[in-house]
Amino acid sequence: MAKSSNKKLLKQFYNCEILRDGQIVREDLWVRNGKFVNPEKIFYVEKIMPDVRIDCGNALISPGYIDLQINGGFGVDFSHDVTTVESGINKVAKTLLAHGVTSFCPTLVTSPNETYQKVLPKIKKRNGGSDGATILGVHVEGPFINPIKKGAHEENFIKKFDKGLQSLLDTYGSLDNICYITLAPELPNSSIVIKELRQRNIKVSVGHSIANLSEGEQAVKNGATFITHLFNAMLPFHHRDPGLVGLLTSIRIPQEKIVHYGIIADGVHTHPAALRIAHRTHPEGLVLVTDAISAMGLEEGVHQLGQLTIQVRGGCAYIAGTDTLCGSIAEMSKCVRFFKEAADCSTVEALEAATLHPARALGIESTKGVLNFGADADFVLLTSELDVISTWIAGERVYSV
Amino acid sequence: MRLVICDTVDYVAEWSAKYVMKRIKDFNPNENKYFVMGLPTGGTPLGMYKKLIEYYKAGKISFKYVKTFNMDEYVDLPRDHPESYHYYMYNNFFKHIDIDPKNAHILDGNAPDLVAECEEYERKIKEAGGIELFIGGIGPDGHIAFNEPGSSLVSRTRVKTLAQDTLEANARFFGNDINKVPKQALTVGVGTVMDAVEVMIVITGSHKAFALYKAIEEGVNHMWTVSAFQQHPRTLIICDEDATLELRVKTVKYFKALSAVHRKLIEEDGAVFPRRSLNDV
Incomplete structure (x- = not known):
């Protein structure tokens, strides 16, 4: 060889x-x-x-699989291990290869400004190889989200963009290494921010939000292209205001646009019936994401990860000694298999949800996610x-x- | 002339593929002695190509020391157009076997100088030592390659303008739009095929029965160009039952009575040319 x-x-x-x-x-x-x-x-x-x-x-x-939302894995947490960013990134990039992932977006959850300004400069876009998967750019999930739907994010660090794009620059330091931003579109100034980001070719995803459907549609018209972990951290579907979920079947957004949505198909975070609803109503937009935390890839048992004590039990990660789930730990190859079975879809559909669709969501489908x-x-x-x-x-x- | 009548289209494919395999094996080609074949496109030879690929994959035959020359190609049709003969040959045969791309020749219908391209093709065939086995199919009007009715029976490789009938028949391959059908083609001549050591023609289906009748029961006639091969010293026609529908009972019975002899032609140890050393071929 x-x-x-x-x-x-x-x-x-x-x-x-x-x-x-x-x-x-x-x-x-x-x-x-x-x-x-x-x-x-x-x-x-x-x-x-x-x-x-x-x-x-x-x-x-x-x-090769593309993961647009991954917070860490194999003991590494991108948002917390601020002093060992490079080695952490390298470890995850390398280990992901075993799960078929050839490109990914390291994801930072809502964090203090110092964390962004320390970590972001160290996660540069780079081509993959035997050392690890390609880094497509960082996905910053927050801090411009709605505290009501903060999920596991730290409320103290959640912000608003009062100064428009300047608020983003003040928070992140620089936008250079960012390719994806999850934000709540109902925040004041979101229209101007989304338009500015679109001009800089940074993809905008709506999530951690209580936006109603028309706010979601306005965000899409302004340039948002993605929904972060559908169903999770947004208003539940309601038949008179379907909320962000309604974007899957909205007819008030430009027809040529495909709104993509991330979905966690680990068998835990999204019920199989919900997976099927999403898949059957809008198969073209479905993007499998792991949204994995540092415990992904660790053996069953108790692990000390940063300040958290995590117990991996039966393929799920819990806060030790409780039944509280603390994040997803299913690898991408597992999500693909689970999704295929749960959605009862074809192999092509399952694979494209982890390849073509995420590539298209990033606008890189001429070079990635296809053969x-x-x-x-x-x-x-x-x-x-x-x-x-x-x-x-x-x-x-x-x-x- | 030999006429082999097979019961079914599938058996025509098998018989012709086995014959090709046997001829290549008996020839025993090597780096100094290539087996040179002329090849057709179209629906009729598809089954034969499939069988040859099967034999290749089973390790029964190699095309490493085989050179091929295709009969024809459209003019000004992109090489990778699904109706081009380049596309057909690559996808139905070449990509599945071990032929060296340098040894696979097809007329270039996009060449800047089409006349020069045709002359060069004839030169290349000569340079390869001439064609050992030319395989062909025919159209319902008895044309071989693009040598349509009225073509000279001593023609060489050249540019041909296609008949209106052919354009209409081909429109179905170009979205039923006759304006998209190429108006010209490059084709080997009847004379080019006549120069081969042996000519094998595959004919199947009742729609070609009249052409088969014209090919073998009537005289040589440039309105049915395939009839020219009555004058070739070694012509082998392989057909199915349907293609014999316009033949006389006597003709069919005559050739069927020879089927035991014909069967020997494709047997592993059978002699293609009885009582003749293979080295004399």
């Missing part, structure tokens, strides 16, 4: 099925210089044979049960069982 690590080599992955253009087809996958290439053109124009042929053992090949020619060669080999066999970034193997 040493020879195959040369990026310039033309590689042919054969004996596989691949997910392309919404279909699973029996097709080989060709890679060169870290990108997928069109073998027909190579055959007729370059007239060359592959340098390396890789037998995929009849695996299913999916684009199309010219896109980055980030992919996973899966069994028919969707267990990860190996993970590849830029055409190089970065993990295998």
Whole structure:
């Protein structure tokens, strides 16, 4: 395999099925210089044979998973471990490879200004490789949220944007490493802030909010494109004012826009029936997120994580000695499998919810989340049960069982 | 001439694929001695290609030392258009086998100088040592490649303007819009095919029964260009029962009586050319 690590080599992955253009087809996958290439053109124009042929053992090949909301994992908490940011990020980025994740958005929950200003400069966008998954940018979940729907966020640090965009700059220090902001659209000045963020190509997600549907629709018209963990930390669905959930079927938003929504399919945070409601009403917008906390990937038992003592029991994380759930700990590959079963959807739909949809939500679907020619060669080999066999970034193997 | 009548279309595919496999194996090609084949496109040979891919995947045959020349291609149709013959050959055959792309030749209908492209094609065939086995199909009007009725029976590779009938027949492949159908094609000539050591023509379906009748029961006629192969020293026609519907009972019975002999042609140890050393071929 040493020879195959040369990026310039033309590689042919054969004996596989691949997910392309919404279909699973029996097709080989060709890679060169870290990108997928069109073998027909190579055959007729370059007239060359592959340098390396890789037998995929009849695996299913999916684009690599993309996680837009992950607070940490494997003992690391991005928002609290402020003195060990780089090593924490590196550890998570590396460990995610085993779960098929090739790109992610490290997520910071509502935090004091000092935390943002210490942590954000250290989480730079970077390309993935054998050291870990690609970092697409930071998702800042807060602090511009509604205290009424704070969830597990610290109320003391919740803010309003009284000074418009300047409030964001005062809080975060710089917007450079941020690609996603979750905010409550009912806060005063939200329209101007959303428009400003859109101009800077930072994606806006609505969440931790008590917004009604028309406030949600106005946010979308202003440039918001996403709903943070649907159903969680928002008003419950009501038939006379469906709230943010109503965005899934709203006809008052531009037709060409797909509103994407994150959903935690860990079998705990969203009831399977709720998953099905979301999937059946708006399948195109569904994005699987783990929203994982530091306990993801840790063994069953009691763990001391920062100030919290957490007990991992039966695949769920509790505050030790209680039955209070303290966050999600299901890895992305598990969420994909659970979602497929719970929503009773096709393999294509389940995989696209973790690949194409998050890529499209970020506007990067020409290079990520697809196996199309010219896109980055980030992919996973899966069994028919969707267990990860190996993970590849830029055409190089970065993990295998 | 030999006429092999198979019971079904599937058996036509199997028979022709087995024959190709046997000819390649008997030829025993190597890096200094390539087996050179002429290849058709269209619905009829699809089954044969499928079988050949199956044999390749089962390790029964390799195309490493095979060179191929396709019969024809549309002019000014993008190479990757689903109706182009480049697309057809890549997706239905080449991508599944171990042929070296340098050895797979198809006329370039997007070449800046089409006449030069045709001349170059003839030169390449000569350079490869001529074609050992030219495989073809025919149209209901008896055309072979794009040598439509009235084509010269000694024609060489050239640019052909397609007949209105052909454009209309092909419109279904181009969204039923006749304006999208390419008006011209590049094609090998009847003479180009005649130069091959052996010609194998696959004909299936009742809609081609009249053409088969014209091909073998009437005289050589440029209005049915496939009839030219009556004058080829080694022509093999493989057809299904439906394609024989316009033949005389006597003709069908005559060739069926030879079926035991024909079966030997595809047996592993059968001789394709009886009482002749393979080296003399």
